[in-house]
Amino acid sequence: MFEVALSSLWSRRGSVMLTLASLTISMAIVIGVEHVRDQAENSFVRTVSGVDLLVGARTSQINLLLYSVFRIGNPTNNIQWQSYEDIDARSEVAWSIPFSLGDSHRGYRVLGTTSDYFEHFRYGDEEALRFAQGEEFTTPLHAVLGSEVANTLGYQLGQDIVLSHGIGNTSFVNHDNLPFTVVGILAPTGTPVDRTIHVSLQGIEAIHLGWQNGVQVSAFSPDADDPRLTELQPTQITAILLGLESPMAVFGLQRAINNYPSEPLTAILPAVALGELWQIIGTLENLLQVISILVLTASLLGLSTMLLSSLRERRRELALYRAIGAHPSFIIWLIELEGLAMVAMATLLGYLVVVLGFSLTQDWLSESYALVIDAWPSSTGTWLYIAGAILATALLILIPAFIAYRRSLGHALQSS
Amino acid sequence: MTAISISSLKYTWPGAATPTLDVPEFEVARGESVFLRGASGSGKSTLLNLMSGILATSTGSVKVLDVELAELSVRKRDRFRAEHIGIVFQQFNLIPFLTVGGNLRLAARFAHQANRETDQQARSLVEALQLHPDLLEQRADRLSVGQQQRVAIARAFINKPDLILADEPTSALDADARDHFVKLLLSIRESTGCAIVFASHDDSLADFFERRVALSDINKIKARELIHV
Incomplete structure (x- = not known):
């Protein structure tokens, strides 16, 4: 038949x-x-998991989610370092990861953060970040690459890279006075982490020393082992990821942050924001x-x-x-x-x-x-x-x- | 024991005002060869359709090999036809897009014949019909009309039938091919001993057969009264 x-x-x-x-x-x-x-x-849904609250400057929750987690678009405003320290010090907070965004390298976003990131950040099914090669940064001028960055640009451990100011694909304003050294490459995650270059908050501070409003106004040019670098204190960050001691505390803390007296802040539940974002796309x-x-x-x-x-x-x-x-x-x-x-x-x-x-x-x-x-x-x-x-x-x-x-x-x- | 036994058969095409056939009695003995003469439109095909069980009548009786066809279900009648009756038409006897072998296998399949038996049977029939064995792998529509009609004989005999019904099988052939065709058909029939009803308007073929019957003699409805559907 x-x-x-x-x-x-x-x-x-x-x-x-x-x-x-x-x-x-x-x-x-x-x-x-x-x-x-x-x-x-x-x-x-895989992009971020295990984060109880996401904190940024006052903005819509989708916007905050997009620029901090997905690295799409630009942050509207920054958070003062003092606010971060206040929130981090609260008893409900188990851990916190500060994010500082705004620079790039050949089209890939640069994320300034701390070693808490490698310890606490989770994606997918509560998976932790793993290193394919090398290790996390220990000095201000170390960089850890996402897997796609390393693959696409063909970077190896020990390579020097120069970051650019702003987030365009081709930036004319380079922080070429302070090159970073690649010390680690992360395993693939299938999330925006793969397309991110991670450096320390001090590193971000260092390359912006002597800059105002995106223009280099004084020729401050420390070299990599300048002792002043490790003493640098960040003044501003972009977002904070929070893990809490108890999930019961989420709404209380969210309200407290939304009513934070010294500056206007927004705290969102990433899962809720992801759901809302998904609804828009889902239609x-x-x-x-x-x-x-x-x-x-x-x-x-x-x-x-x-x-x-x-x-x-x-x-x-x-x-x-x-x-x-x-x-x-x-x-x-x-x-x-x-x-x-x-x-x-x-x-x-x-x-x-x-x-x-x-x-x-x-x-x-x-x-x-x-x-x-x-x-x-x-x-x-x-x-x-x-x-x-x-x-x-x-x-x-x-x-x-x-x-x-x-x-x-x-x-x-x-x-x- | 009869190959075909018809009594008080009446058949009216759906929607027609008058019946096409009214056959009080007609018999074909087992192993007998009968030439059924009739002009086109005289109801020959209708009669053959009834004998093969493709059409069923509600009035009268059509027995083939002593089996009352009207009493069989559609499925059983189809199976009965596959196993006991071989049919040769005027043209379009073969599925054009299948090979000759494929056509023979398909017919054998409907009679649930074993593949090995089919292959043997096909080869010996092709040989007896003076066709080249390579033709088995040829697509049916690549063959000449004469070859197609001979393959149709092979197809009709593949399931070792007890009755062959041939409906104007030679009218698409020229005179030489026609006689050759009838001789081949009858020689294979003789070796198998099955009965045959050969319907044609061509009287010159009548002498090849044991008995000659005019449809107008057995059918009470006269040809000019018929409106052929």
Whole structure:
């Protein structure tokens, strides 16, 4: 029967190929959209975990989340160092990680932080950061690279790098008086950490000594072992990640920080903010999903139409099957098999198109949109969509199949 | 024991005002070869359809090999046809996109014949029909009309039937090919001993057969009254 179905399709390869192309495109769209949805959600939710509160200057919670965790966009304002010390000293706080953002290196963001970062930061399923090579920074002019930074720029341990002021891809204002030495490279995490260069807060202070409003006003140029560097005290930071002694204290502390008297601060629950951010993106994705399902439906109707219109030219063929003893259900199965063979083929091709597409755009997506997307779709959703498409095909093809069946029942062999 | 036994058969096409067939009695003995003469549109094909069980009648009785066809379910009738009846048409006897071998295997499959047996059977039939064995791997629509009709004989005999129904099988052939075709058909029939009903309007073939019957003699409805559907 497979032989018959496949030979039959091959004998009509013109219209079959066109229908197959349309089915392949729609399967690729369905699989692709579902894959992006799944991976984007995954990559979002994985970005940060185990952080009870995220603190920044007064801003919206999504904005704070975007610039501090996703490193997208610019901080609106800074936090005074004094505020950080006040918050850190509170009894509810188990640990805190200060973030200082605003510089870059060849398009990658530079994050000023402390060694608490390597100890307490968690991503994904409460996973800690691991070093692929080297170790964390110990002096102000040490740098630790995210895995993608090291891979893309081909940096090794011991290499000197110069940071740029601001966050553009090409900055003309370089902190070339103070190069940093790479002392560690982190293992891949699939989060924005991979695209970050980590230095100490003193390092950030050091390169900005003698700068005002982004312009170097005095030529202060200490060298790497200048003892003054280690005495540097940060004056401002961008955000704080907090871990609390007890989750019960979250709302109390959040209120306290939001009402902090000396400067306007915002404390948010990262999980809530992630959810809110996901809702905004999720709406768009639901729309895309609906569109992709409609495209697939149109293609499946096209397949049904093709099979239906072929019945006319196959009238004698179908009568012949019965003449040589085929039960009418043979005809239903034959038409079903032809349709399902095409959808199976289209699914395979569509899947490969998606894999190829994402293999080629993976780097660009992660650099431009912070979306870390695996090339091979393998989520439950993807399989459900494929199963759904095949089921829908089987049902839709029943229309031409039953018409063929009915005709074969009432039809005489051949008129003389 | 009869190959075909028809009594008080009436058949009216759905939607037609008058019946096409009214056959009070018609019998074909086992192993008998019968030439059924009739002009086109006289109801020959309808009669053959009824004999093969593709059409079923509600009035009268059509027994093939002593089995009342109307009493079988559709599925059983199809299986019965696959196992006991071989059919040859005027044209379009083969699934065009399958190979000759594929056509023969498909017919054998409907009769649930074992593959090994089919292959043997196919080879000996192809040989007996004076076709080249390489043809088995050829697509059916690449063959000449004469070759296709001979393959149709092989297809009709592949399941060792007890009855062959041939509906104008030679009208697409020229005179030489026609006689050759009928001789091949009858020589294979003789070696298997099955009955045959050969319907044609071509009287020149009548002498090849043991018995000659005019449809107008067994059918009470006259040809000019028929509106062929």
